[in-house]
Amino acid sequence: MREAAAPAAGDAATGSVRTVCSYCGVGCGIVLDIARGADGRRTVAKAVGDKQHPANAGRLCTKGATHADLLAAPGRLGTALVREERGAEPTAVAVDAAITRTAQRLRAVLDAHGPDALSLYVSGQMSLEAQYLANKLAKGFLRTNQIESNSRLCMASAGTGYKLSLGADGPPGSYEDFERADAFFVIGSNMADCHPILFLRMMDRVKSAGAKLIVVDPRRSATADKADLFLQIRPGTDLALLNGLLHLLVEGGRTDPAFIAEHTEGWEDMPAFLRDYPPATVAEITGIPEADIRLAARWIGEADEWMSCWTMGLNQSTHGTWNTNALVNLHLATGAICRPGSGPFSLTGQPNAMGGREMGYMGPGLPGQRSVLVDGDRRFTEELWGLPEGTLRTDVGRGTVEMFEKMAAGEIRACWIICTNPVASVANRSTVIKALETAELVITQDVFAETETNAYADIVLPATLWAEADGVMVNSERNLTLVRGAVDPPGQALPDWQLIARVACEMGFAEAFTYHSSEEVFEELRRAWNPTTGWDLRGVSYERLRGGPVQWPAAPGGAVRIAVR
Numbered sequence: 004m005r006e007a008a009a010p011a012a013g014d015a016a017t018g019s020v021r022t023v024c025s026y027c028g029v030g031c032g033i034v035l036d037i038a039r040g041a042d043g044r045r046t047v048a049k050a051v052g053d054k055q056h057p058a059n060a061g062r063l064c065t066k067g068a069t070h071a072d073l074l075a076a077p078g079r080l081g082t083a084l085v086r087e088e089r090g091a092e093p094t095a096v097a098v099d100a101a102i103t104r105t106a107q108r109l110r111a112v113l114d115a116h117g118p119d120a121l122s123l124y125v126s127g128q129m130s131l132e133a134q135y136l137a138n139k140l141a142k143g144f145l146r147t148n149q150i151e152s153n154s155r156l157c158m159a160s161a162g163t164g165y166k167l168s169l170g171a172d173g174p175p176g177s178y179e180d181f182e183r184a185d186a187f188f189v190i191g192s193n194m195a196d197c198h199p200i201l202f203l204r205m206m207d208r209v210k211s212a213g214a215k216l217i218v219v220d221p222r223r224s225a226t227a228d229k230a231d232l233f234l235q236i237r238p239g240t241d242l243a244l245l246n247g248l249l250h251l252l253v254e255g256g257r258t259d260p261a262f263i264a265e266h267t268e269g270w271e272d273m274p275a276f277l278r279d280y281p282p283a284t285v286a287e288i289t290g291i292p293e294a295d296i297r298l299a300a301r302w303i304g305e306a307d308e309w310m311s312c313w314t315m316g317l318n319q320s321t322h323g324t325w326n327t328n329a330l331v332n333l334h335l336a337t338g339a340i341c342r343p344g345s346g347p348f349s350l351t352g353q354p355n356a357m358g359g360r361e362m363g364y365m366g367p368g369l370p371g372q373r374s375v376l377v378d379g380d381r382r383f384t385e386e387l388w389g390l391p392e393g394t395l396r397t398d399v400g401r402g403t404v405e406m407f408e409k410m411a412a413g414e415i416r417a418c419w420i421i422c423t424n425p426v427a428s429v430a431n432r433s434t435v436i437k438a439l440e441t442a443e444l445v446i447t448q449d450v451f452a453e454t455e456t457n458a459y460a461d462i463v464l465p466a467t468l469w470a471e472a473d474g475v476m477v478n479s480e481r482n483l484t485l486v487r488g489a490v491d492p493p494g495q496a497l498p499d500w501q502l503i504a505r506v507a508c509e510m511g512f513a514e515a516f517t518y519h520s521s522e523e524v525f526e527e528l529r530r531a532w533n534p535t536t537g538w539d540l541r542g543v544s545y546e547r548l549r550g551g552p553v554q555w556p557a558a559p560g561g562a563v564r565i566a567v568r
Contacts, residue, residue, distance in 0.1 A: 021053055023476050023484035023552075024067040025128070025469040028351025029200050030478025031067055032056020032552070035470060035489050044491040047071045047470065056552060058178060058478060064199040073468070074490060078451045080465035081494020089440075089461075098465060098495040102502065105419075105462050106509030108444050112417040113145060113510075122149035122406055122415045125364055126422035127158070127356030130474025130486065132524035133499035134355070134362040135370055136516070137421065140503060142363075142375065143388045144512045148400045149415060152364045153423045154356045155403040156430075160318045161349040162360050164327020168335070171372055171536035172360050176310065176346030177480045177554065181205050183344030186215040186306035188299070190241065190330070191316020195225035198350050201312070202226065215302045219244065220316065232299055237290040241317055245329035247285030248300045249336055250277040257304025259338030267335050303333065308344025314352065351479040354469075358477035361538060362528070367399045371531030372538045375399065387530060389515055403429060410438035417444035421499060422466065426455035448502055465496040472498035473521045475548065481555050483540070485548035500524055 024031040032053030040046045050070035054061035083101030084093035096104075112120050125137045141150035162172040169175065181204040194202035206229060208214045218230035219241070227233045236244060252258055253274065263270050286293040303309055311334065317326040331340075331347045339345035351357050363369040370387070373380035381395045400406060407425070409415045411434050418439070429435050439445050439459035447460040450468050457463050469476075471492040477483050488498075497505075500521050507516035518524050522545045529540035542557035 020487045020489040021055070021551075022470060022487045022489065023056075023354070023478075024063070025070070025073075025354055025486075026066045027198060028127075028353060028356055028479040029058055029198055030354065030476060030480075030482055030484060030552075031059035031063060031200055032484065033063065033067055033070065035070070037489055046490055047074045056484075058480070058482060058552075059200045062200050062203060070470070074470060076451075078453055079493045080450060080452050080463065080496060083465055083495070084452065084457075084460070084463035086461050093460075093463065098497060101462055101464060102505050103509055105446055105464065106506045108462075109417060109419070109446075109506070110510050112444060116416055118145050118147040119149055119414070120416040121145050121147045122151070122410065122418045123147075124403070124406070124418060124420045124423060124425060125150065125152045125359070127152060127154045127351075127353030127359045128469075129355060129359070129422045129499050130469075130472075130521065131355060131358040131362065131477060131483075131528065132474050132521045133421070133503060134359045134364050135528040136500050136503045136507070136524060138362055138364045138368070138370065139388060140507045140512070140516070142369070142395060143384070143390055144507065144510075144515065146394065146396060148396055148398055149406055149409070150364060151366075151400065151403045151406050152356075152359055153403070153425070153428060154353065154359055155365055156428070157315055157318055157352045158349070158356050158360065159365055159402070160320070160323025161313075161327050162365075163324045164331065165349070167324065168328050168331035171538070173372070173481060173536065173538065174346070174348055174357075174479060175341050176348050178204065180308075180310055180344050180346055180348070181208055184208060184214055184306070184308050184310045185212070185344070186217065186302050186309040188217045188219075188303060188309065188311040188333075189226060189230075190219040190245075190311065190313045191318070191326075192312055192314040192350055193220065193224040193226050194312060194350070195229070197314065197352075201350065205312075215306070217299050217302060232295060232302070234289075234291045234295055234299060237288070239320070240289040241320070241326050242322060242329055243280060243285050243288040244291065244296070245326070245333065246277060246280040247282060247289075247296060248303065249273075249329070249333055250280045250285075251282060251297060251300035252304050252333070252336060253277060255300065255304055257300070258336045262338030263336065270336075273332075273336075304337070306339075308342070309337075309339050310345060311347050312350055313348075314350045318349075349479070354478070355476045357479060357481065358475070361477065366402070369395075369531075370528055371533040372536040373531070373533060384531070387527075404431065404434075407431075407435050407438040410442050413441055416442055417446075418442050419446040419448070420456060420460075421448040421503070424449075424454050424456045426459070448499060450496070464502050465494065466502065467492040467496045467498050471496070472501075473545075474498065474500065475521075475525060477555075482552050483543055483548060483555065484552040485545060 036049040038048040052061040052063040082095040085096045219234045334340040367374040448464040532539045539556035542559045
């Protein structure tokens with residue numbers, strides 16, 4: 004567990020407020036300069052990097068530095084929008100009335116057609132509290148298995164790969180490993196453009212300590228331009244390369260037999276498996292020169308500590324989970340895991356996709372890295388949510404694509420889309436559009452009025468941007484940062500968690516969804532600590548987070564280690 008020291012947060016009305024960037028999973032700390040506009044509303048005058056935050060130590064990329072522009076962007080929703088009939092123009096409606104209408108219409112579909120006629124499509128940009136409540140409502144009270152997230156399109160294979168290889172979906176390393184590694188293996192990721200702050204940390208180590216940088220990519224990216232060794236791979240052949248590297252590590256005696264014997268299972272089957280991946284064959288499959296493959300294996304094998312970093316290039320694949328398994332195998336075989344400077348590091352795309360995975364908002368997931376497929380996990384969650392034993396279902400939806408296919412076929416009749424824009428982002432766009440046109444009820448929840456998906460909505464609920472409400476975000480290294488409600492939202496816009504809770508209350512679930520603050524929701528969700536996987540927020544509270552970010556696992560009363568560069 005790691006906690007970062009931080010000065011006082013600043014004046015909540017004006018002055019400066021410490022928070023976290025809203026864009027990607029790196030989770031950089033930022034400081035917002037707050038001022039009052041001519042209308043008296045609090046606004047952001049400027050955003051700068053937080054020198055006290057352990058993720059970035061003051062550095063920011065262009066996106067993070069231009070947050071003030073985002074918050075001042077036109078087109079915000081200040082009221083709800085309701086379309087009385089398909090094809091009609093939406094009209095502005097008070098948010099209270101829209102919440103009541105949303106609840107009534109969802110309830111009508113549930114009562115008439117059963118739980119799987121309802122679906123929720125949520126986001127890795129929501130706060131931890133909103134993600135928790137969405138999953139609680141869907142699986143626990145609506146009893147639908149049709150809840151999916153846009154993280155299905157990017158992080159599901161990495162998360163599943165971690166589970167299969169390591170037993171839990173949690174990156175085993177930390178950003179501090181960038182300062183200790185002797186070699187970096189970057190595959191399927193253009194860090195220079197997509198995770199620039201981590202790229203800069205990596206390049207600091209390359210320049211200061213001579214660490215080797217190996218980059219695997221079908222195209223010469225900005226990251227590849229800085230590589231000591233660029234492996235220009237044929238698209239779709241990553242698995243052969245990873246297995247071929249392990250073949251060479253075994254052949255060259257570059258494994259850690261003691262670690263393998265003590266901490267792994269199934270190694271006895273690996274030699275026969277690896278015989279299918281000799282260097283010449285791998286070179287032919289991947290299009291990479293054999294000499295370069297051998298050099299990459301040698302650098303990995305000779306490194307005292309080495310890190311791998313990957314993202315969509317491996318994840319968005321027909322065998323993305325296997326890609327993660329094969330990459331983790333390299334670390335397990337060399338013992339380069341769970342020690343400073345080493346580990347397989349999946350780089351997260353959205354600012355709270357890590358938190359959403361922890362809250363279980365895809366497939367069989369339940370809070371605290373649990374699963375409906377495990378008897379004990381179901382019983383624990385039913386007790387947490389005050390549900391009779393046997394309430395949680397064990398049949399699981401098959402993902403985002405199938406959910407929209409079922410909707411297009413008329414099997415799913417209502418969809419509630421929160422903080423995401425599937426018409427613009429989900430594959431097979433024509434199927435998504437047909438699904439929204441076929442469904443009898445489409446609810447969207449967004450901060451902007453005009454989005455590709457809102458054009459198909461019967462009800463649009465106005466949400467707040469990240470700096471307009473309190474909530475917790477979890478970054479790629481398991482670091483929790485408290486987002487402050489530092490500026491005033493427009494009109495009647497409400498936080499995602501509050502909209503979800505109020506709809507749930509009006510659907511008849513008030514006993515389980517009456518909360519007065521996001522802090523109350525956080526206090527409930529942290530009770531889902533999981534001793535099996537190590538997910539533990541018991542030592543985290545809003546009060547503690549007001550002093551700075553905290554990395555889990557964070558047991559109650561645990562020692563504090565300051566880690567500010």
